[in-house]
Amino acid sequence: MPKNKKPRGGRPAANFEPRYGAKKTSFHDRHAGAREGARPERGGFRADAGERRSAPAAGGYDRRPGSRSAGHRGYRPAEAETGAPKQRWSAQERAGRDEARSIRNRAESGRRETPHHRDERPRFDERSERPRYNDRPTAGRRFDDRPRRDDRGAERPRFERDGQRPTGPGTYRDDRGAERPRFNRDERPQRDDRGFADRGDRAGARNERPRFDRGAERPRFNRDERPQRDDRAERPRFNDRGAERRRFDRDERPRRDDRGSDRARFNDASSAERPARSYDADRARRAFDRDRAQRSIEGGRDERSRPSTGGAYRTERPRRDDRTGGDSRPSRNDWNAKPKAAFEPTDDVVHERLEAKSVAAVEVDGVSFADLGLGSNIVETLANMGAASPFAIQAASIPAVLSGRDVLARGRTGSGKTIAFGAPLVENVLKSQAGKRREFGRSPRAIILAPTRELALQIDRTIQPIARSVGLFTTQIYGGVPQGRQVGALKKGVDIVIGTPGRVEDLINQGKLDLSDCRIAVLDEADHMCELGFVEPVQRILRHTADGSQKLLFSATLDREVAALVDEFLVDPAVYEVAGEDQDSSTIEHRVLVIEHRDKADILTSLVDREGKTLVFARTRAYADMLAEQFDDAGIPAVSLHGDLNQAKRTRNLERLTSGRVNVLVATDVAARGIHVDDIDLVVQADAPDEYKTYLHRSGRTGRAGRSGRVVTLITRQRQRRMTELLQRAEIDAPFENARLDDDLIEEIAGRVPTAADLTA
């Protein structure tokens, strides 16, 4: 009976008037539909509702309206009765609306997918001179009409912040009851008069609420007299710390049991005895890798005819049935014998990267997509999307994918991986059905799996235009939305399925998705898809694909974790990475703020109170929600993104950041991987990640396609050592800086400090 708790009556009649016309159907009709749907469930209304519903069909005799008294839950104003019959917002229409949304975004997303600024990319040393906030061309553009801090404050409605500010976890919810729905935000004042009688005033007043004002509450320290600042100069920065310091850390440090726990399940023996590798040694190894970089394009042209050698290779290995039981993974790794696809020996690696053939950016200069073997329609579509010429990872993997080989590819976040597998995949599917009629109800030829629904959607946004340019169809298969439309699309016949494992497997089991003709399977974020709990469904899905189907595994952090899949499914895979993708070539600036826990909430608010898009990562869903509320309360419009939200909210909240309606998104790791939003220039990690790969992916939400970006991680003193280790693994140099609430440091990171240039201007 939870539906009955929804307040249906009690709203002023005016709010039920369809006076917003077609424009506002989404809110009004959706709720109207919900009411209709719910009514028959209530015993007292059943007869009534049934009669009423049948009335229009009977030709409009005097219909019995619901209760006429406002305040009764069945209340419907007379005017509503005389209007056209209410339409249900059917699942399909709703889906269509979502589709329309994604179409709207598609044009931008194409451009977003592909970097423009490769050549103008600032070098690392230039980045320190990045223009400050006021200097930036976009400064102040979006919020010029927004009341400035000073203008607000007097009439702030809710709680007084001058005395003390409710910050604790217990305070944020109580304070904002159910009567104030989340979506009533400053940026949408037009909603105020729409459905919730009690909220207009407050919402209006909310607009006046002052921004979080540090200056008023806490006296600023004079920088010079603050002793704490002075000793900062003495504090060893991370970069400066030599081996000596590290050794000191290590001696004193108890051996960490949980080190590498994420990999322990991969190979227990090796992880137990793995020595802690020095950062420098690992760097050296990478440099070595780079030196022996070979041209991948040659390598991609495969000498092997897939069916024959592939089959032979496969038969030596245990059949999948043999190994489902006992020890999950074979101890023997076939790869090690293969020159092209060898892993590092396990006892020698911290990163456990796959050894890969590198391709350097300079090698792909002057190479075009057409040169790589893509057809003219696809090349043209790519150009329209903003991808004029291939990036390194694309140049490396496209020929290999086209040749039909299994491919593993590692390319830094934002380096164009989606096109790297998407474009040749479309080409292959096209070739595989050349001459054949595209039949109604044909089963898909390719499947792309992603770890989150948002990512699946985003991949489709990139691939769909490419596929459509050659007459192929894609469809999204992911959970959280009614499956009707997805099944409908499959019935009509699609060529490329893009989805998340849960729903894909669900539809397979229901017999509504047939992968037996699926010749290509892609795993995006492949290492993540191989994590515990994820890998089993993925394996089951892959087993449904056609025998000998081509497998493509892509990720920014491709490592041995994918071995489980590689062993079972891949045949002599080509492995590619891009040379020179290290800290020096990164456009991301990393910093770690060591803070007192009690300052955390305020520091976070201060950090996100800025121009420009900010993505905040929290460890749990509840904390993500809490932070979003906290920022909102401080007058900084913010939304959250996590798995506790329904899909509509997830999509909507992400879209709000994309469109710029809010500048702050607080997310769990659901947004850590793959999600591309233009112009996120600051990533704040409210909680430090546990895994270096998570750090890399989270920070990869900024600095996309050569743009600059900043990542700041908040930690407490106790976490410094763990953080140091994590950064070493990620091969990231980041200064550790003590920060207090009113630190200029925070102003600087948020981009609010006027620079010398501003002052002279």
Next chain:
DNA sequence: AAAAAAC
């Protein structure tokens, strides 16, 4: 230990 992924 959390998060993600299906009804």
